[in-house]
Amino acid sequence: xxxxxxxxxxxxxxxxxxxxxxxxxxxxxxxxxxxxxxxxxxxxxxxxxxxxxxxxxxxxxxxxxxxxxxxxxxxxxxxxxxxxxxxxxxxxxxxxxxxxxxxxxxxxxxxxxxxxxxxxxxxxxxxxxxxxxxxxxxxxxxxxxxxxxxxxxxxxxxxxxxxxxxxxxxxxxxxxxxxxxxxxxxxxxxxxxxxxxxxxxxxxxxxxxxxx
Amino acid sequence: xxxxxxxxxxxxxxxxxxxxxxxxxxxxxxxxxxxxxxxxxxxxxxxxxxxxxxxxxxxxxxxxxxxxxxxxxxxxxxxxxxxxxxxxxxxxxxxxxxxxxxxxxxxxxxxxxxxxxxxxxxxxxxxxxxxxxxxxxxxxxxxxxxxxxxxxxxxxxxxxxxxxxxxxxxxxxxxxxxxxxxxxxxxxxxxxxxxxxxxxxxxxxxxxxxxxxxxxxxxxxxxxxxxxxxxxxxxxxxxxxxxxxxxxxxxxxxxxxxxxxxxxxxxxxxxxxxxxxxxxxxxxxxxxxxxxxxxxxxxxxxxxxxxxxxxxxxxxxxxxxxxxxxxxxxxxxxxxxxxxxxxxxxxxxxxxxxxxxxxxxxxxxxxxxxxxxxxxxxxxxxxxxxxxxxxxxxxxxxxxxxxxxxxxxxxxxxxxxxxxxxxxxxxxxxxxxxxxxxxxxxxxxxxxxxxxxxxxxxxxxxxxxxxxxxxxxxxxxxxxxxxxxxxxxxxxxxxxxxxxxxxxxxxxxxxxxxxxxxxxxxxxxxxxxxxxxxxxxxxxxxxxxxxxxxxxxxxxxxxxxxxxxxxxxxxxxxxxxxxxxxxxxxxxxxxxxxxxxxxxxxxxxxxxxxxxxxxxxxxxxxxxxxxxxxxxxxxxxxxxxxxxxxxxxxxxxxxxxxxxxxxxxxxxxxx
Numbered sequence: 004x005x006x007x008x009x010x011x012x013x014x015x016x017x018x019x020x021x022x023x024x025x026x027x028x029x030x031x032x033x034x035x036x037x038x039x040x041x042x043x044x045x046x047x048x049x050x051x052x053x054x055x056x057x058x059x060x061x062x063x064x065x066x067x068x069x070x071x072x073x074x075x076x077x078x079x080x081x082x083x084x085x086x087x088x089x090x091x092x093x094x095x096x097x098x099x100x101x102x103x104x105x106x107x108x109x110x111x112x113x114x115x116x117x118x119x120x121x122x123x124x125x126x127x128x129x130x131x132x133x134x135x136x137x138x139x140x141x142x143x144x145x146x147x148x149x150x151x152x153x154x155x156x157x158x159x160x161x162x163x164x165x166x167x168x169x170x171x172x173x174x175x176x177x178x179x180x181x182x183x184x185x186x187x188x189x190x191x192x193x194x195x196x197x198x199x200x201x202x203x204x205x206x207x208x209x210x211x212x213x214x215x
Numbered sequence: 216x217x218x219x220x221x222x223x224x225x226x227x228x229x230x231x232x233x234x235x236x237x238x239x240x241x242x243x244x245x246x247x248x249x250x251x252x253x254x255x256x257x258x259x260x261x262x263x264x265x266x267x268x269x270x271x272x273x274x275x276x277x278x279x280x281x282x283x284x285x286x287x288x289x290x291x292x293x294x295x296x297x298x299x300x301x302x303x304x305x306x307x308x309x310x311x312x313x314x315x316x317x318x319x320x321x322x323x324x325x326x327x328x329x330x331x332x333x334x335x336x337x338x339x340x341x342x343x344x345x346x347x348x349x350x351x352x353x354x355x356x357x358x359x360x361x362x363x364x365x366x367x368x369x370x371x372x373x374x375x376x377x378x379x380x381x382x383x384x385x386x387x388x389x390x391x392x393x394x395x396x397x398x399x400x401x402x403x404x405x406x407x408x409x410x411x412x413x414x415x416x417x418x419x420x421x422x423x424x425x426x427x428x429x430x431x432x433x434x435x436x437x438x439x440x441x442x443x444x445x446x447x448x449x450x451x452x453x454x455x456x457x458x459x460x461x462x463x464x465x466x467x468x469x470x471x472x473x474x475x476x477x478x479x480x481x482x483x484x485x486x487x488x489x490x491x492x493x494x495x496x497x498x499x500x501x502x503x504x505x506x507x508x509x510x511x512x513x514x515x516x517x518x519x520x521x522x523x524x525x526x527x528x529x530x531x532x533x534x535x536x537x538x539x540x541x542x543x544x545x546x547x548x549x550x551x552x553x554x555x556x557x558x559x560x561x562x563x564x565x566x567x568x569x570x571x572x573x574x575x576x577x578x579x580x581x582x583x584x585x586x587x588x589x590x591x592x593x594x595x596x597x598x599x600x601x602x603x604x605x606x607x608x609x610x611x612x613x614x615x616x617x618x619x620x621x622x623x624x625x626x627x628x629x630x631x632x633x634x635x636x637x638x639x640x641x642x643x644x645x646x647x648x649x650x651x652x653x654x655x656x657x658x659x660x661x662x663x664x665x666x667x668x669x670x671x672x673x674x675x676x677x678x679x680x681x682x683x684x685x686x687x688x689x690x691x692x693x694x695x696x697x698x699x700x701x702x703x704x705x706x707x708x709x710x711x712x713x714x715x716x717x718x719x720x721x722x723x724x725x726x727x728x729x730x731x732x733x734x735x736x737x738x739x740x741x742x743x744x745x746x747x748x749x750x751x752x753x754x755x756x757x758x759x760x761x762x763x764x765x766x767x768x769x770x771x772x773x774x775x776x777x778x779x780x781x782x783x784x785x786x787x788x789x790x791x792x793x794x795x796x797x798x799x800x801x802x803x804x805x806x807x808x809x810x811x812x813x814x815x816x817x818x819x820x821x822x823x824x825x826x827x828x829x830x831x832x833x834x835x836x837x838x839x840x841x842x843x844x845x846x847x848x849x850x851x852x853x854x855x856x857x858x859x860x861x862x863x864x865x866x867x868x869x870x871x872x873x874x875x876x877x878x879x880x881x882x883x884x885x886x
Binding site for chain 2: 058114117156181188189201
């Protein structure tokens with residue numbers, strides 16, 4: 004429904020701009036901050052016993068166009084569970100409760116800041132596959148750095164920008180700011196609740212436009 | 216050598232120093248005053264004055280030396296900006312082992328029977344082989360000087376710490392010289408962070424026993440010693456969860472010295488040492504044991520040829536065999552042996568200029584053989600000043616952990632595996648369906664790790680304008696290539712990383728050190744030292760230059776690009792270090808000793824996640840630690856009352872080895 008409205012709105016704006024001064028008027032780039040996206044998981048390594056049970060739990064899905072989390076099985080772009088991030092494009096790794104990919108989303112990690120990454124580098128895009136996620140798991144490999152004992156903190160690696168193609172072929176970029184509830188300035192792994200994503204994102208709502 | 220109070224300070228401080236003999240630099244008796252290497256002696260007198268009982272205490276007072284706790288709680292040494300794993304610690308020339316994670320714990324070593332400590336800075340691999348990159352510290356044990364000697368002391372300090380020392384010495388013409396030493400040390404430990412279950416330092420008790428024997432005849436002599444160390448430490452989470460760590464260490468050596476003529480001498484050294492650490496953890500549902508058993512056998516044959524009055528040639532041949540058996544290893548027990556040969560020439564060019572040339576070849580079974588040359592030269596420019604320059608190559612072979620480790624953390628599930636077993640472990644995990652992504656291609660995990668090697672340069676000046684002032688300046692630079700670090704090689708399906716070791720980094724430490732001794736009057740002297748240190752990881756600098764590195768102001772804000780000027784250096788290195796020692800005699804019996812050390816800010820971790828230390832990371836603040844003591848002598852009895860860490864400085868999270876203010880009293884009796 005929402006997409007239909009946006010679609011109609013786009014058509015309307017397109018027509019009205021054409022009719023007025025004969026040039027294409029584009030939609031404004033959406034620039035926003037999303038706070039406390041909660042991405043719980045079950046299983047993993049038990050902190051007390053050291054026992055590993057398979058990770059499970061629903062991924063929390065996010066849609067750039069609405070700027071909201073969603074429970075839709077098809078209209079989502081990116082989803083989070085613990086430190087794992089998946090996209091709605093490619094194939095499932097087959098973990099428990101992992102959703103099927105129905106869209107054509109893709110992602111790559113660029114080195115830069117939200118203001119310096121202005122062009123989409125199309126050949127860089129990767130999709131999830133049966134052998135691994137496009138956004139690699141493990142500290143230091145993709146979006147975060149794990150700072151071992153005694154602090155045990157997960158810190159988003161500065162300078163890592165996640166560049167997305169959405170499930171329906173638009174583009175977006177994201178900078179993750181925090182993995183802890185209410186994004187504290189100096190998080191404490193022992194007292195602050197984790198698995199709460201706070202991120203900045205920009206969404207290019209115009210079809211086929213590869214810059215911001 | 217005992218400190219005589221009737222003698223003036225002036226004599227003890229400055230005159231004796233020039234006549235001091237040092238053995239560590241050349242493995243021959245060598246006058247310190249004309250040695251071309253950067254060397255320092257810590258005398259028995261200084262050890263006594265500071266009331267230090269462990270090696271960590273006395274070294275912490277030396278300029279340019281830091282005692283740094285590692286994450287396992289072991290207190291290691293940092294010298295010229297290089298870690299504990301790059302410094303050799305010797306007792307009477309024989310190396311100590313038992314570095315569980317690279318750090319040799321200096322709290323283990325009691326110094327109640329130590330006559331002096333010799334410190335050589337910079338690489339000495341040309342004489343000592345592996346690990347002698349940052350320096351060599353040699354503890355020389357006391358040898359009886361009187362027909363019978365006996366001293367006993369007890370030190371009681373805060374946290375129910377008690378330490379007892381007993382020394383006995385005997386000289387007999389027929390039977391030789393015998394020294395016996397016993398040390399007992401126990402403490403209730405201390406707790407800086409009350410909110411967690413464990414104490415910062417758990418209660419422990421340990422003892423050290425030592426026996427040495429010398430026998431001398433006209434043209435031959437024999438020396439042998441045995442040392443035993445034993446420690447037990449309990450830790451307790453609650454009534455049901457508790458454990459014990461038991462550590463034992465044994466050292467046995469013998470040295471036979473035979474002089475064929477005045478100009479030719481043979482020495483045969485044999486040494487065996489063993490280090491065991493056992494940790495047993497018990498709770499209601501499980502029992503866990505971890506163990507670490509290491510041994511080293513060393514044999515060395517040297518011939519010393521006096522070419523003429525001043526020039527001396529040393530030729531040596533050696534054999535080492537090292538064994539290790541520990542849990543979390545891919546193989547049950549590992550052993551490695553190596554052969555080495557070395558040459559050293561101590562010579563004079565002119566009356567005022569002398570030099571030492573040395574070179575050593577180490578042949579290993581498991582990796583590239585190493586050739587380590589060194590050259591040093593000293594010249595007496597005039598009566599007041601002399602200059603010395605030394606250049607040496609050093610190396611450190613990969614340790615067993617870097618080759619054979621197979622460890623999985625039970626809390627978070629990550630794994631660390633040794634280089635030699637990486638491919639096997641990876642393919643096992645793949646067969647078990649545990650492997651998610653392979654990040655480093657398998658062909659990069661074949662071949663051998665290369666030993667880390669270093670080049671160190673020291674340029675020093677000694678300036679002695681008069682009998683009341685002595686100034687030493689030493690400029691240094693160490694460059695380590697092929698530094699062994701760890702990286703992620705694969706990820707497991709539980710999302711955790713598998714790490715392994717590889718040769719990558721190039722690290723540089725450089726700076727200068729100034730030391731001065733000033734005698735103000737017959738009863739007042741002081742000593743002040745300063746070290747300036749810069750350190751860098753060359754790869755980090757390159758990444759910064761290429762604009763690849765970003766930082767954030769806080770852990771919830773946007774990132775921005777940083778440049779080379781924002782780089783701070785290696786972790787745990789302070790740029791500035793100042794040491795001060797004051798000694799004041801009220802009279803022959805009463806004296807006061809004050810020492811203070813300043814350490815400027817340093818970073819312990821990369822808090823903003825960009826894998827290097829930059830100005831936007833969190834730092835440990837600069838701090839000053841001061842100690843004060845007063846000693847009174849009554850005939851053969853000496854009483855010292857003192858306060859360590861006078862101003863009660865603590866930083867529980869970052870500096871676990873400072874428990875806060877410690878008050879102590881020490882009573883000693885000398886026959």
